Amino acid sequence: xxxREVPNIVISRLPLYLRALEFMxxxxxxxxxxxxxxxxxxxxxxxxxxxxxxxxxxGKQGSGYQVDHLILELKRILKxxxxxxxxxxxxxxxxxxxxxxxGFKGKGFCISLLFDNNPEKIGAKINDLEIMDSRLIxxxxxxxxxxxxxxxxxxxxxxxVADELVKAGVLAILNYAPITLKVPKHVKVQYIDPVVHLxxxxxxIGGNN
Amino acid sequence: xxxREVPNIVISRLPLYLRALEFMxxxxxxxxxxxxxxxxxxxxxxxxxxxxxxxxxxGKQGSGYQVDHLILELKRILKxxxxxxxxxxxxxxxxxxxxxxxGFKGKGFCISLLFDNNPEKIGAKINDLEIMDSRLIxxxxxxxxxxxxxxxxxxxxxxxVADELVKAGVLAILNYAPITLKVPKHVKVQYIDPVVHLxxxxxxIGGNN
DNA sequence: TCGTTTTTGTTCATAATACCACAAACTCCT
DNA sequence: AGGAGTTTGTGGTATTATGAACAAAAACGA
Numbered sequence: 327x328x329x330r331e332v333p334n335i336v337i338s339r340l341p342l343y344l345r346a347l348e349f350m351x352x353x354x355x356x357x358x359x360x361x362x363x364x365x366x367x368x369x370x371x372x373x374x375x376x377x378x379x380x381x382x383x384x385g386k387q388g389s390g391y392q393v394d395h396l397i398l399e400l401k402r403i404l405k406x407x408x409x410x411x412x413x414x415x416x417x418x419x420x421x422x423x424x425x426x427x428x429g430f431k432g433k434g435f436c437i438s439l440l441f442d443n444n445p446e447k448i449g450a451k452i453n454d455l456e457i458m459d460s461r462l463i464x465x466x467x468x469x470x471x472x473x474x475x476x477x478x479x480x481x482x483x484x485x486x487v488a489d490e491l492v493k494a495g496v497l498a499i500l501n502y503a504p505i506t507l508k509v510p511k512h513v514k515v516q517y518i519d520p521v522v523h524l525x526x527x528x529x530x531i532g533g534n535n
Numbered sequence: 536x537x538x539r540e541v542p543n544i545v546i547s548r549l550p551l552y553l554r555a556l557e558f559m560x561x562x563x564x565x566x567x568x569x570x571x572x573x574x575x576x577x578x579x580x581x582x583x584x585x586x587x588x589x590x591x592x593x594g595k596q597g598s599g600y601q602v603d604h605l606i607l608e609l610k611r612i613l614k615x616x617x618x619x620x621x622x623x624x625x626x627x628x629x630x631x632x633x634x635x636x637x638g639f640k641g642k643g644f645c646i647s648l649l650f651d652n653n654p655e656k657i658g659a660k661i662n663d664l665e666i667m668d669s670r671l672i673x674x675x676x677x678x679x680x681x682x683x684x685x686x687x688x689x690x691x692x693x694x695x696v697a698d699e700l701v702k703a704g705v706l707a708i709l710n711y712a713p714i715t716l717k718v719p720k721h722v723k724v725q726y727i728d729p730v731v732h733l734x735x736x737x738x739x740i741g742g743n744n
Numbered sequence: 745t746c747g748t749t750t751t752t753g754t755t756c757a758t759a760a761t762a763c764c765a766c767a768a769a770c771t772c773c774t
Numbered sequence: 775a776g777g778a779g780t781t782t783g784t785g786g787t788a789t790t791a792t793g794a795a796c797a798a799a800a801a802c803g804a
Contacts, residue, residue: 333759341734345713359781367715371781372763378784387782388770405737412733417633423640424729426628428714434737435732448610473740474733481558498736500729504554504638506576516732518710520633521642523725524621524683525550527707528614528643530723531682537797568751582752588753596752597800645781 337404343374344400359390368453380476389411395476401527406434413472413496415487416479417447417457420502424476425452430477437476439466443483460487465496481505545586546613546625548595551576553609560602568599622681622705623647624658624696626666629711633685634661646685648675653690669696676703679685683707690714697724 346366350358354426364371365481378396380382385391401407414421414437425437442448443460450457458466475496479487479491484503491499492513504519559567570733587593587605590612594600610616623630623646634646651657651667659666659741667675673711676684678739684705688696693712700708710716 333760337736337738340738341731342715344734345728345731346715349714361781366717368717370763372765372784373761375783376762378790383783385782387768388772390781401668403738404734405740410733410737420637423628423632427729429728429730433734435730435733438713474736476729482601484713490796493654497740498733498735500732502547505558506555508577511760514736516735518727518729519554519638520636520685520727521644522550522554523671523709523727524619524644524707525553525613525615525642526547527683527725529546529549529612529708531614531706542790569753579793581795582750582791584753585792593751594752595800596798597750597802599751656759 332380336380337415339369339373340400340404344397344403344404344406345402345496347397351397355393357390358393358396360385362390369446384444401434404466410435410474411438411470411472413441413463413467413491415441415475415477415491416451416465416483416502417442420477421476421478422452424478425455429461435474438486439470439471439472448513448515460490463487464494467491472496474500475509476500476504487508541589545589548578548582549609551611552586553606553613553615556602556606558610560606561702564602566599567605569594569601571599574640583599610643611645617643619644619683620647620679620681621645622650622676622684622700624650624669624672624680624684624686624700625692625711627687630685630687631661633687634664644683648679648681653698667698672696672699673703676700676705681705682711684710685711686716687711 343363345457346363347358358498360371360374364374369505382397384396384399399409408435414424414436417440425440437455438456440452440455441460441463442457447457448459475491477484477499484501484505485507488499489508490509490511498510498514499509500516500518501509502518504521507515509515547625552572555572556567559571569583573583576624576657581607583645590608593605594609596627623633633651639645646664647664649661649664650669650672651666653723657668665728682705684700686696690712693710693714694716697708697716701718705721708716708718709725709727711727713730716724718724
């Protein structure tokens with residue numbers, strides 16, 4: 327496979343393949359064909375094969391893909407064959423739920439630093455993690471070498487927090503605040519806004535679509 | 536504009552336009568050009584104009600779009616010019632955070648029914664909402680005429696819950712469980728899995744991308 | 745009033761994406 | 775051993791999405 331730049335849309339699908347493969351692994355499946363994986367995910371098998379072919383030849387004709395091996399390869403490609411420390415900014419209801427969330431375990435991520443600007447929260451602990459003053463972002467993030475942050479603050483504070491994080495060296499932001507962030511283009515942002523997701527579905531309900 | 540089918544990718548952008556416009560509205564802005572909106576969102580102005588043109592001519596040459604009016608039109612198009620009752624299944628940490636979430640207010644959505652299968656939770660109240668037994672899904676959802684549900688249960692229960700919801704008449708599901716759901720094609724699903732979103736960014740960190 | 749500047753809606757060309765189809769490689773059964 | 779059945783990786787093609795460019799319309803200033 328030529329060393330072409332891999333399209334972002336391909337990268338965005340790999341985590342879905344990985345998630346499904348890990349699910350199958352827990353079910354005890356050892357080998358899987360692109361066809362079966364495709365059916366589970368509701369995509370075409372050709373797409374899966376083509377996406378994977380950007381990175382190498384992982385399958386075997388006649389049988390398919392070794393589940394364990396493909397999982398390892400995908401983790402390596404996505405760079406989640408390690409554990410990334412993350413900073414969480416904004417410890418409200420949502421922030422707290424994220425700290426307690428068990429789903430990060432074994433997936434390559436770990437919340438290691440908490441920030442909030444509410445004096446009543448600073449110093450308190452959640453899951454043995456102390457809540458730090460947001461003003462210490464520029465000091466603690468470089469010290470820990472943190473590259474990934476989660477923003478869970480009110481919308482009007484989000485851009486300011488993002489600016490601070492970027493200045494401190496963060497390269498990837500998972501943004502739960504309902505606002506589009508302005509960041510330098512070397513910084514990646516992913517958005518989670520339940521309202522946006524819901525509004526993407528209502529168009530199709532009821533009407534003549 | 537001809538009555539062509541509107542591509543899903545266009546629909547998926549409209550909530551972002553709406554969100555930015557409402558932000559500008561709160562700032563007191565009355566008129567906006569596609570150019571300015573585009574810059575805020577990091578997209579091209581041609582794209583915004585083209586997306587909007589699927590639904591009509593909302594702008595005026597020389598000045599731009601009336602913010603108030605465009606908001607109303609987008610809300611009408613997306614069918615959020617009303618309030619949708621939603622059912623939430625799974626009242627764990629995340630479910631609780633969603634019930635307390637203030638962001639649904641005024642955006643067209645309202646959580647009106649809670650379900651859980653944990654006997655210790657059933658009957659308890661959160662925000663004046665009683666937690667109902669999940670076995671009552673098939674009874675209460677049609678009774679309330681609910682069309683939208685949020686799934687916040689552990690992954691191994693998610694597919695079963697989805698099946699129940701679909702049977703009860705739900706047409707749109709916001710799925711927080713880390714699993715791809717199998718649903719009939721008249722049912723829309725949107726996925727929120729922080730791990731997937733994070734894994735879409737790590738590929739670009741550090742390496743030679 | 746009239747020329748200059750803005751901005752829309754749309755056309756058209758280009759780019760990105762998805763998918764069909766098939767040779768080659770492997771499996772499995774008899 | 776060998777033929778039938780599977781499944782991969784990929785070349786080619788159809789489809790879809792993006793973006794540049796421009797006429798028409800409105801705004802503005804002198």
